Amino acid sequence: xxxxxxxxxxxxxxxxxxxxxxxxxxxxxxxxxxxxxxxxxxxxxxxxxxxxxxxxxxxxxxxxxxxxxxxxxxxxxxxxxxxxxxxxxxxxxxxxxxxxxxxxxxxxxxxxxxxxxxxxxxxxxxxxxxxxxxxxxxxxxxxxxxxxxxxxxxxxxxxxxxxxxxxxxxxxxxxxxxxxxxxxxxxxxxxxxxxxxxxxxxxxxxxxxxxxxxxxxxxxxxxxxxxxxxxxxxxxxxxxxxxxxxxxxxxxxxxxxxxxxxxxxxxxxxxxxxxxxxxxxxxxxxxxxxxxxxxxxxxxxxxxxxxxxxxxxxxxxxxxxxxxxxxxxxxxxxxxxxxxxxxxxxxxxxxxxxxxxxxxxxxxxxxxxxxxxxxxxxxxx
Ligand SMILES: [Zn+2]
Numbered sequence: 001x002x003x004x005x006x007x008x009x010x011x012x013x014x015x016x017x018x019x020x021x022x023x024x025x026x027x028x029x030x031x032x033x034x035x036x037x038x039x040x041x042x043x044x045x046x047x048x049x050x051x052x053x054x055x056x057x058x059x060x061x062x063x064x065x066x067x068x069x070x071x072x073x074x075x076x077x078x079x080x081x082x083x084x085x086x087x088x089x090x091x092x093x094x095x096x097x098x099x100x101x102x103x104x105x106x107x108x109x110x111x112x113x114x115x116x117x118x119x120x121x122x123x124x125x126x127x128x129x130x131x132x133x134x135x136x137x138x139x140x141x142x143x144x145x146x147x148x149x150x151x152x153x154x155x156x157x158x159x160x161x162x163x164x165x166x167x168x169x170x171x172x173x174x175x176x177x178x179x180x181x182x183x184x185x186x187x188x189x190x191x192x193x194x195x196x197x198x199x200x201x202x203x204x205x206x207x208x209x210x211x212x213x214x215x216x217x218x219x220x221x222x223x224x225x226x227x228x229x230x231x232x233x234x235x236x237x238x239x240x241x242x243x244x245x246x247x248x249x250x251x252x253x254x255x256x257x258x259x260x261x262x263x264x265x266x267x268x269x270x271x272x273x274x275x276x277x278x279x280x281x282x283x284x285x286x287x288x289x290x291x292x293x294x295x296x297x298x299x300x301x302x303x304x305x306x307x308x309x310x311x312x313x314x315x316x317x318x319x320x321x322x323x324x325x326x327x328x329x330x331x332x333x334x335x336x337x338x339x340x341x342x343x344x345x346x347x348x349x350x351x352x353x354x355x356x357x358x359x360x361x362x363x364x365x366x367x368x369x370x371x372x373x374x375x376x377x378x379x380x381x
Contacts, residue, residue, distance in 0.1 A: 007218040010190055012053045013074050013083065015061070019186055019214060020178035021050055027173065028054075029070035032061055037068065038171040039146040042128075044159040045175025048213030051155040054175070055124045056082055058153060059090050063118035078118055089115040095127040095156075101134040108142055111150050121150050128154040129161035136163050143169040177212025180204065181309050186214065187221055191232070196225055198232035201247055204309050208246050249284045250315050253292075256331070256359045257322040264356045268349055278348035282339050282355075289332035292316060296325045331359045341375060350378055 012018045015025040024043075031037060041058065043051040060072035060079045072079050081087040093107070107123065115121040125131075131139065143152070143166065154170060156162060184200065184207045191198040206224060210217035224232055248267060255263040271281060294302040295316055303313055320328075338355045345351055354374055 005219065006190060006194075006222050007215050010193075010218065012050065012057060013060075014072065015054075015057055015070060018050045018054055018057070020182045021054065021175055024054065024173045024175060028058060028061075031171075032068050032070045035068070037062065037151065039150070040143055040152040040154065040170040042159070042162075042167065042170035042172045043153065043155040043175060044172065045157070046177055046212065047157055048210070048215030048217075049175045049178055050214060051175055052124075052126060054173075055126075055153040055155055059087075059122050059124065062120050062122065062151060063087070063089065068119075087118070089118040089120065090122045090124070092124045092126065095125050095130040099130045099132050099135060101132065101138055104131070104135040104138040108138060111142060111147060115149055119149070122153065123150070124153045124155070126155045127157070129156045129158045133163070136166055140165055140169075178214050179212075180207045180307050183207035183210060183212075183214060183217045184309055187217060190218070190221065194225075196232065200309075200311065202232045204311070205245050205247070207309075246284065246288075246312065249281070249288050250312070250319070252285065252356075253288060253319055254315075254322075256356060257319060259360050261357055261360050264360075265353060268352050268356065272349040278352055279339070279342055282335060282342060282352065286332060286335050286339065288316070289328055289335065292320050292328050293325060293332065296320045296328070327362050330362045334358050334362070341372070345375075347379075351375060354378060 015029060018025055041055075043054060045051055057072065060067075060074065060082050061070060062068050063078045063082070064072040065076035065078060066073050074080070074083070078087065082090055085092070091107075093103075111121065111123075113121075140163075142150075146152075152170075154162075159167070159172070184203050187203040187207060188198070188200065191203070202224070203221075206220045207217050209220060248271065252264055252267050255261075255267065271278070291306050291308065294306060298305070303317075306313070306316075308316065323331075335355055338351060342348055342351055358374075
């Protein structure tokens with residue numbers, strides 16, 4: 001049996017499978033149910049959030065034997081050949097490699113012919129913003145007088161590069177970045193189905209690293225599984241993969257808040273020895289402190305606005321109880337200014353250590369000049 005990458009194996013086959021995009025799928029389903037199907041759809045959003053998957057599900061919804069239906073059967077000839085990528089009336093075009101006027105002219109000629117089997121001819125154009133302006137002009141002529149039997153589904157990561165004349169003829173759907181909690185839930189589900197033992201903390205690290213992209217999260221999971229031999233619990237896994245570990249951020253903050261400087265220094269040494277990027281670590285610290293402030297100022301309403309898993313929220317609430325909001329703000333200010341100093345600084349760990357003891361000492365105002373001065377003095381020695 002050939003190995004199938006997770007992203008392909010678990011590709012959404014129905015609208016319900018698309019995670020974190022209910023605002024899009026609900027509108028699409030309503031439009032299909034009411035028979036108000038536009039000639040051109042535009043799916044926008046960052047990479048790996050489900051645009052192409054949604055386009056394929058929409059294609060099935062439109063040409064399924066049972067359709068047009070919001071719930072394509074995935075069993076009929078049409079659905080199955082779309083899954084297999086060989087439906088005669090569904091064309092997937094990569095806008096980046098077919099960006100010229102000739103390709104679009106060719107497309108316009110073929111559009112005139114009726115579909116061979118399905119009720120529509122569907123053109124899915126990925127990365128549509130890559131088309132040349134001549135190609136866009138040719139496409140515009142088709143969009144101005146679209147034949148009844150043709151539907152377009154455009155996908156792009158950069159909607160601002162699409163001419164407004166095209167935009168105004170599309171129904172636009174903005175896909176969102178997917179929250180860490182939703183990605184973790186999906187990864188847990190995948191691991192269970194794959195028979196892979198995985199600690200939730202490892203999956204959280206992967207999800208956070210993916211930055212809102214389900215596809216990135218899934219390919220990271222692929223790497224981690226092949227690296228670990230199917231048991232994602234091993235200590236040091238994130239170090240070995242060079243993943244940024246949110247857990248370490250929380251451990252460091254607890255050490256600082258509890259005044260445990262030696263513990264903080266040990267952790268910083270470990271991070272240094274693992275070759276991690278202190279700039280990213282410091283940014284994660286700043287973001288976490290910001291979240292702490294949101295939690296203490298806005299309470300539970302604030303918690304909902306944060307991109308945090310339930311486990312992280314428990315620790316954040318506990319941390320928020322250790323220091324006053326004012327102190328947390330001072331520490332965050334300290335780290336923010338430290339981050340500006342970090343660029344081009346030869347000894348990032350030293351800077352982090354200075355920031356650490358400054359943070360432990362925070363119990364009132366610390367002038368930034370002191371920080372700059374102490375960095376300079378340390379540098380001289
Ligand atoms: Zn079907």
